[in-house]
Amino acid sequence: xxxxxxRIRNFCIIAHVDHGKSTLADRILQLTGAVDARNLKxxxxxxxxxxxxxxxxxKAVAVRLTxxxxxxxxxxxxxxxxxxxxxxxxxxxxxLAACEGALLLVDAAQGVEAQTLAxxxxxIDQNLEIIPVINxxxxxxxxxxxxxxxxxxxxxxxxxxxxxxxxxxxxxTRDVLEAVIKRIPHPKGDRQISPRALIFDAKYDSYRGVxxxxxxxxxxxxxxxxxxxxxxxxxxxxxxxxxxxxxxxxADALEAGEVGYLICNIRSLKDTKIGDTVTDAxxxxxxxxxxxxxxxxxxxxxxxxxxxxDYQELRDAxxxxxxxxxxxxxxxxxxxxxxxxxxxxFLGLLHMEIVQxxxxxxxxxxxxxxxxxxxxxxxxxxxESFSIENASKMPPPGxxxxxxxxxxxxxIMCPTEYLSAVIDLCKKKRGIHVRVDYIDxxxxxxxxxxxxxxxVLDFYDKLKTYTRGYGSMEYRLIGFREGDLVRLDIMLNxxxxxxxxxxxxxxxxxxxxxxxxxxxxxxxxxxxxxxxxQAAIGAKIIVRETVxxxxxxxxxKCYGGDITRKRKLLEKQKEGKKRMKQVCCGSxxxxxxxxxxxxxxxxxxxxxxxxxxxxx
Amino acid sequence: MCSEIExxxxxxxxxxxxxxxxxPSLVAPExxxxxxAALHSRFTFTNPEITIEANxxxxxxxxxxxxxxxxxxxxxxxxxxxxxAALHYLGRRxxxxxxxxxxxxxxxxxxxxxxxxxxxxPPVSAWEETLRTCVxxxxxxxxxxxxxxxxxxxxxxxxxxxxDEETSxxxxxxxxxxxxxxxxxEISNFxxxxxxxxxxxxxxxNEEYAGFGPGAYSYVNRVRAxxxxxxxxxxxxxxxxxxxxxxxxxxxxxxxxxxxxxxxAGLRNRAYLERFGNTVREDFGVVIDGLIRRGLIAxxxxxxxxxxxxxxxxxxxxxxxx
Numbered sequence: 001x002x003x004x005x006x007r008i009r010n011f012c013i014i015a016h017v018d019h020g021k022s023t024l025a026d027r028i029l030q031l032t033g034a035v036d037a038r039n040l041k042x043x044x045x046x047x048x049x050x051x052x053x054x055x056x057x058x059k060a061v062a063v064r065l066t067x068x069x070x071x072x073x074x075x076x077x078x079x080x081x082x083x084x085x086x087x088x089x090x091x092x093x094x095x096l097a098a099c100e101g102a103l104l105l106v107d108a109a110q111g112v113e114a115q116t117l118a119x120x121x122x123x124i125d126q127n128l129e130i131i132p133v134i135n136x137x138x139x140x141x142x143x144x145x146x147x148x149x150x151x152x153x154x155x156x157x158x159x160x161x162x163x164x165x166x167x168x169x170x171x172x173t174r175d176v177l178e179a180v181i182k183r184i185p186h187p188k189g190d191r192q193i194s195p196r197a198l199i200f201d202a203k204y205d206s207y208r209g210v211x212x213x214x215x216x217x218x219x220x221x222x223x224x225x226x227x228x229x230x231x232x233x234x235x236x237x238x239x240x241x242x243x244x245x246x247x248x249x250x251a252d253a254l255e256a257g258e259v260g261y262l263i264c265n266i267r268s269l270k271d272t273k274i275g276d277t278v279t280d281a282x283x284x285x286x287x288x289x290x291x292x293x294x295x296x297x298x299x300x301x302x303x304x305x306x307x308x309x310d311y312q313e314l315r316d317a318x319x320x321x322x323x324x325x326x327x328x329x330x331x332x333x334x335x336x337x338x339x340x341x342x343x344x345x346f347l348g349l350l351h352m353e354i355v356q357x358x359x360x361x362x363x364x365x366x367x368x369x370x371x372x373x374x375x376x377x378x379x380x381x382x383x384e385s386f387s388i389e390n391a392s393k394m395p396p397p398g399x400x401x402x403x404x405x406x407x408x409x410x411x412i413m414c415p416t417e418y419l420s421a422v423i424d425l426c427k428k429k430r431g432i433h434v435r436v437d438y439i440d441x442x443x444x445x446x447x448x449x450x451x452x453x454x455x456v457l458d459f460y461d462k463l464k465t466y467t468r469g470y471g472s473m474e475y476r477l478i479g480f481r482e483g484d485l486v487r488l489d490i491m492l493n494x495x496x497x498x499x500x501x502x503x504x505x506x507x508x509x510x511x512x513x514x515x516x517x518x519x520x521x522x523x524x525x526x527x528x529x530x531x532x533x534q535a536a537i538g539a540k541i542i543v544r545e546t547v548x549x550x551x552x553x554x555x556x557k558c559y560g561g562d563i564t565r566k567r568k569l570l571e572k573q574k575e576g577k578k579r580m581k582q583v584c585c586g587s588x589x590x591x592x593x594x595x596x597x598x599x600x601x602x603x604x605x606x607x608x609x610x611x612x613x614x615x616x
Numbered sequence: 617m618c619s620e621i622e623x624x625x626x627x628x629x630x631x632x633x634x635x636x637x638x639x640p641s642l643v644a645p646e647x648x649x650x651x652x653a654a655l656h657s658r659f660t661f662t663n664p665e666i667t668i669e670a671n672x673x674x675x676x677x678x679x680x681x682x683x684x685x686x687x688x689x690x691x692x693x694x695x696x697x698x699x700x701a702a703l704h705y706l707g708r709r710x711x712x713x714x715x716x717x718x719x720x721x722x723x724x725x726x727x728x729x730x731x732x733x734x735x736x737x738p739p740v741s742a743w744e745e746t747l748r749t750c751v752x753x754x755x756x757x758x759x760x761x762x763x764x765x766x767x768x769x770x771x772x773x774x775x776x777x778x779x780d781e782e783t784s785x786x787x788x789x790x791x792x793x794x795x796x797x798x799x800x801x802e803i804s805n806f807x808x809x810x811x812x813x814x815x816x817x818x819x820x821x822n823e824e825y826a827g828f829g830p831g832a833y834s835y836v837n838r839v840r841a842x843x844x845x846x847x848x849x850x851x852x853x854x855x856x857x858x859x860x861x862x863x864x865x866x867x868x869x870x871x872x873x874x875x876x877x878x879x880x881a882g883l884r885n886r887a888y889l890e891r892f893g894n895t896v897r898e899d900f901g902v903v904i905d906g907l908i909r910r911g912l913i914a915x916x917x918x919x920x921x922x923x924x925x926x927x928x929x930x931x932x933x934x935x936x937x938x
Contacts, residue, residue, distance in 0.1 A: 528910055528932060552785040554930040556761040556804050558878060559819045561833030563871050564840050564861060570874075570934045 003076045005257045006186050010215065012080040012095060014120055015105035016113035020135040024105060024167040024176070028079065031173050032065040034246055061201045062098075062213050062259045064243035069181045077180065078215075078259035080200070082119070087348030089476060090295050093122055094200040094275045097291060098215035098259060101129035101184030103176065104157070108134050108142035112150045112439060114413040118474035120155050129184045130155075132162035133176055138169050150439055189256025194285040195219030195227075197254070197262075197278040202269055204324035210266035214278055215259045217289055221278065222253035227264065228281035230288040231273050235281045236264035269326035297329050297345025298406055298477065299352055299456055300389040302370035302499075303359070304341030310365060311340045317363035318342060321355065328355050335499045338368055343390070345375070349456060374453045376503055377404040377480045391501040394487045397538055403503070404480035406452040409434065412463065413445045414471040421466040422446050429454035430505060449478065451505070490516055491534045492524075509535070513543035521545045525573070618654035620828050620843075620854035626836045627824075630659040632815035633666045636692070637831070641674035645682035652686055665728075665814040667692055672710040672718035680725045690813075691722045691729040692759075698749040699742030706737050706763075707770075712749075719753050728811060731755045735787040736763035736779050743787050747794040756811035760791040761804050785928060801880050803927055820879050821887075822872040828855075838863050869899055874934045877913065882921025896920070903936050912936075 015021040029035045065077040082095040096102065102123045106112055123130055132151045134144055148159030163179050165172030197214035205211050214221075221227065221238060228235045240263040242250035254260045266272055274295070277288035305314045318330050329345040346352040352372060359365050375389040379401045388394060410431075414422055419436065426433070426448040434447040450459075455475065463471045488509050490500035504512045513535025520533050524547050535543035555566055633655060635648075648668075655661075667690040668683060675693070683691070695715040697703050703711060710718075722729050731750055735743045750758060762784050765775040779787075791806075798806035802820055805813065818825050827834045830850035832843045842859040844850045849858070863871070869892060876883035888896040897904060904920060907913045912926040912933050926933055 528912075528929060550929055550932065551781045552762075552788065552928050553932060554762070554803055554928060555934075556764060558803075558875070559816060560825060560827060560835065561840070561842060563819065563822065563835075563875060564863070564867075566934065567867070567871050567874065567938055570931065570938045574935055574938055 002191075002253070002255045003258075005188060005191075007073060007075045008078070008187055008257045009075060009101070009180050009184050010078045010080065010099045010187060010257070010259055011101040011103060011180055011184055012082050012099050013103045013105055014082065014116065014123060014130075015135075016107070016110075016115045019105050019107040019110070019113075019116070020167045021105055024103070024133070024135065024165070024173070025079065025081075027167050027170055027173040028077075028177065029063070029065065029246065031177065032067045032077070034063065034065050061095075061203070062244060062261075063246045064249075064258075064260070065245070067177055067181070070178055071181075075181055076258070077177070080215075080259060087346070087351040089118075089122070090293060090347075091201065091274055092119060093126070093291070094198065096123050096126045096128060097289075098198055098200040099128060100187060101131065101180065103180070104130050104132045104151075104155070105135050106132060106147055106151065106162075108136045108144055108147055109139045111143075111147050111443070112154050114411050114445070114472040114474040117154065117411055117413075117445070118476070124155075130157055131176075131179050131183055132157055132159065133165055133172075134162050135165050135167055137164045138166040138171065146440060154437065154439055154445075187257030189216065189218045191218075191220055191256045193218050194283050195221050195256075195278070195280050196285045196289055197221055198289050199272065199274055199276045199278060201274065202272040204269050208263050210263075210269055210272050212262045212264070212266070212272055212278070213259070214254065214262055216254045216256050218256050218285065219280070220253045220255045221262065221280075223250075226281040227262075227278050228284055229271070229273070230277040230279055230284070231292060232271070232276075234271055236266060239263050239265055268323055270322065272326070295327055295347060296375075297327075297347060298374060298452060299346045299348055299372050300343060300375060301346075301352060301372040302333055302335065302338070302341055302343050303356070304335065304338040304368045304370075306366040306368050308339045313363070314342065314359070314365055314367075317359055317365060318344075321358060321363075325355065325358075327351065335370075338370075338499070341368075345389070349460075370499065372456050373502065374406055374456055376406075376485065378402075379404070388503075391487050391503045392498045394503065397486075402482050403485040405483045405485060405503075407449055407478050407481050408452050408455060408475040409447065409449050409478045410455070410473055410475040411445055411447055412471060412473045413439070413443060414467045415442055416444050418467040418470060419444055419446060422463070422471060425459075425462055425466050426450065429459060430508070450475075451481075451483065452477070453503075453505075486537045488513055489536050490520070491532075491536060492520075493532055494534075506537070509537055510542050514545075517543050517545040521547055526550045617828050617854065618650055621651070621654040621658050623855065624658065624826055624828070626826055628658075628660055630655075630661055630664065630826075632664055632818065633661075634669075634815040635667065635688075636669040637829075639671050639674070640668050641670040641679070645679065645686060648683070648688075649686050665690055667730075667813070667815055669694060669732075670718070670722075672715040675718040675721055677721055677725075680721050684725050689726070689728060691726050692732060692813075693718060693722055693729060693755075694732045695719070696732060696734045697737060697742055698746045699739070701739055702737040702742035702746070706734065716749070716753075719755070723753070723755070728757070729755055730757035730759060730813065733758060733760045733791075734763050735760060735791065736784055738777070738779075740779065740783065740787075743790060747791060751794055754797075756808045757813060758795060758798060758806040759804055760788075760795075760806065762788065788928065799880065800927075803878050803930055817879075820875045822868070822875045838868060870937050873900060874937055877920070877922050877926065877933050878930060880921065882913070882916070882919050884919040886918065900937065907933055907936055 013021050013024060061081045063079050065079060067075045067077050069075055080095050080098055083091050104116065104120055106116060120130065134147050136142060137144060144164065148162055151157050151162060152159040163172055163175050165176055195216060196218045197216045199212055199214055201213040203211045221241065223238055223241055225238045226235060227238055240250050241254055241260060242248065243260045251260065262278070275292040279285045305311050327347050328351065330342045333343040334340050344355065346355060349372065356367060356369060360367060373389060375387050377385065378388045379385040380395065380399055381401050412422055423446060426446065429450055431448040431450045434449060437445045439445060463473060484506040485503055486506050486509060488502050488504045489496045500516065502512065517533045517535055524531055526547055526549065528550055530549045531547035533545040533547065534541050558566055666688050668688050669692045671694055696706055696708055698712045698715060700711050733746055733750065765771045765778055792800060795806045798808055800806050801812050824836050825834065826836060827843065830843055830847050831845035834841050840861045840863060841857040844856055844858045873883060873896065883896060885895060904913065908915060911923055912929060913920050914923050922930065922933065
């Protein structure tokens with residue numbers, strides 16, 4: 001028997017890392033009897049074993065719960081997990097679009113954080129009903145009044161209506177669910193018309209192929225139905241559908257208002273676009289659901305196998321990885337210094353790290369990764385425009401009308417005493433001041449618009465240094481802007497080193513060039529002759545560093561036992577010279593990994609959110 | 617040590633003996649005599665060169681005469697400098713006057729003797745002074761080494777005190793200029809005609825040698841090996857190796873060319889051919905051409921030899937060859 005719309009609620013939990021999202025989810029599962037306390041392993045939504053015996057290895061990103069409310073009625077609740085990180089902001093927005101309401105979880109001791117804000121604003125934009133939940137009220141350092149005030153002042157929500165809870169102690173869980181029933185509107189889809197279902201997530205399962213998560217907006221989708229993806233017209237037959245309760249539970253149909261899964265023998269995630277609309281292939285809906293976008297990579301880097309003969313292995317690994325992460329792109333590339341490799345595109349820096357780590361861990365590859373860069377938008381004199389992310393492929397200056405670079409708007413939160421340092425940093429990074437909000441007497445939030453290229457370089461590390469680790473930050477892409485951008489070449493004895501060319505802002509060119517040249521000067525072993533390291537814009541040399549020639553290099557004493565020792569020393573030096581070329585290209589090992597994390601499976605969204613706590 | 621000598625393997629004919637490393641001048645002449653006896657019972661010598669390294673502090677007329685009477689015919693005197701400040705910096709016990717006296721004692725009793733000198737210790741002016749005194753004393757042989765701050769030694773931590781490369785180069789050239797009556801037959805070694813150190817030439821030609829005592833290296837039958845370095849370990853099993861390296865044919869060829877190119881005479885084509893069965897160009901033609909182009913070595917009809925630049929940047933030759 002189908003549950004009527006009036007007794008369905010679709011919601012998600014928005015929270016900053018460590019504010020207790022997983023624990024609250026567990027309490028809700030426990031209270032609704034989906035998992036009994038005895039079997040409740042820590043954070044059920046995170047565990048994989050549960051489903052393995054049923055031939056499915058992925059984790060639930062949406063669960064269906066049955067809740068008997070105080071009004072005596074039974075309700076079907078769909079709790080939808082959301083990715084926690086800005087790189088996946090489009091996915092977040094689609095998950096939110098599948099809900100009518102959201103629980104905004106705020107730590108009673110720590111208050112509102114940058115990440116809370118970013119996602120809360122997204123939820124407000126989507127017209128979601130937001131229920132603030134103040135968690136961890138049992139902590140001695142809890143300051144409930146202050147958090148209520150923050151919720152009102154920063155988020156513009158009614159702090160007085162916040163539900164008080166301690167998920168860890170099981171306090172207030174029922175109040176949370178009653179608020180969900182009373183305050184979140186029920187879905188309003190028409191079940192009689194052609195079906196339209198929003199794809200808000202998809203996972204690849206090695207047994208079953210792609211598992212698609214949908215929110216049915218209109219009509220119904222039933223087992224055996226021939227369905228169609230509205231973005232690309234691909235057609236499939238629904239082999240199975242149903243709910244995660246949290247155990248996988250097949251059903252006959254998904255009705256408007258419901259959230260569940262579809263399995264349709266889809267082989268690759270590439271064919272499943274988040275935000276796409278699923279409809280009846282025989283009686284398709286007229287228009288797809290609004291908001292679908294093709295996600296474009298914004299951060300790029302080269303990846304090369306450390307051992308040249310691992311190239312084929314890397315190619316295979318990328319192919320296989322793309323089965324369950326279709327959001328990165330790759331194409332073959334080669335470099336004089338590094339040989340054959342690939343150029344990859346990512347949704348963001350964290351996404352880049354996830355992919356790199358999976359390649360290294362799951363496929364046991366050792367990679368040399370070049371410094372990341374962003375994609376620019378280039379308009380030719382002829383009016384023709386295209387995207388460019390590799391400086392060495394830039395046309396001559398005479399052919400270029402303008403170059404635009406991606407900009408982001410960043411919310412940077414920090415204790416007030418670090419505000420001037422943060423402003424200083426943003427200025428150095430070509431930031432445009434938007435405003436500063438004071439959260440309370442101790443903390444504030446600076447809003448800046450910055451070129452993404454500056455963020456990609458070393459912004460996070462710098463922010464941590466400038467704020468002694470207290471700064472947190474979120475950002476969103478706000479589009480492309482014209483900039484005075486130039487191609488900066490690095491030359492060794494007059495010859496351009498392709499791999500070191502970059503696109504930089506003219507004002508920053510000398511600084512970037514000097515930094516690179518000085519780094520190179522330290523790396524290039526001295527030779528018999530002088531080596532000139534130059535940075536140039538076109539024919540104009542803007543920086544010159546010199547590696548002085550060797551004047552005296554001799555082993556004064558070389559007797560009996562010294563001979564072999566000396567030969568080995570020379571061999572080592574020679575090896576060092578060879579490796580120097582690689583080092584010039586940089587390795588992300590040190591640049592992008594500010595801290596070493598525990599090994600985790602990055603497949604789940606929970607983990608994505610936890611990861612960003614390491615970084616931020 | 618005597619038992620180690622008597623039991624050692626390898627050929628019977630020997631040409632040179634060198635008591636060196638550490639401070640052999642502290643060894644009592646009677647003990648030296650015993651070692652000599654062991655050497656003579658194990659090896660046959662014809663016209664040997666027998667050198668002992670001596671500390672100026674230890675040298676007196678009696679000891680020098682004793683050495684002479686037991687068969688030593690060459691003294692290598694570790695003077696290092698004739699400047700007191702430099703000697704202090706180097707941590708030597710003797711001063712310039714003592715060094716001078718030791719030279720006189722040795723000169724009166726030995727025809728063949730050598731001065732060991734070090735440049736690069738402050739003050740910079742010490743080197744000219746040392747060279748001047750050296751020329752006055754006119755030893756048949758001089759070794760002049762640049763001070764190296766080797767890792768693992770007390771000097772390793774003081775690398776920042778080293779004179780700059782340019783100064784070091786100037787000092788090296790000063791030695792060459794001052795010692796005009798000598799031939800610089802190796803990077804750091806100068807000799808009057810016929811007074812080259814025959815023993816050290818063995819190393820620079822990468823020929824075989826046997827080493828005795830704690831930490832001594834041997835190179836016999838393509839194996840380079842080191843005796844146990846700790847005295848107690850050595851005494852419990854004399855001749856037991858703590859490091860043994862079987863050199864490949866390629867490694868031997870590389871080491872041989874590198875060593876020969878420390879010598880003014882360089883490497884004769886015929887010597888290489890006789891030893892390895894093919895020409896040096898067959899093995900290293902491309903590298904040799906590269907080194908000639910870079911001005912580090914020159915071809916002179918029947919072989920290759922380092923140029924002046926090749927002396928000063930000798931490690932570059934080695935780097936190209938490995």
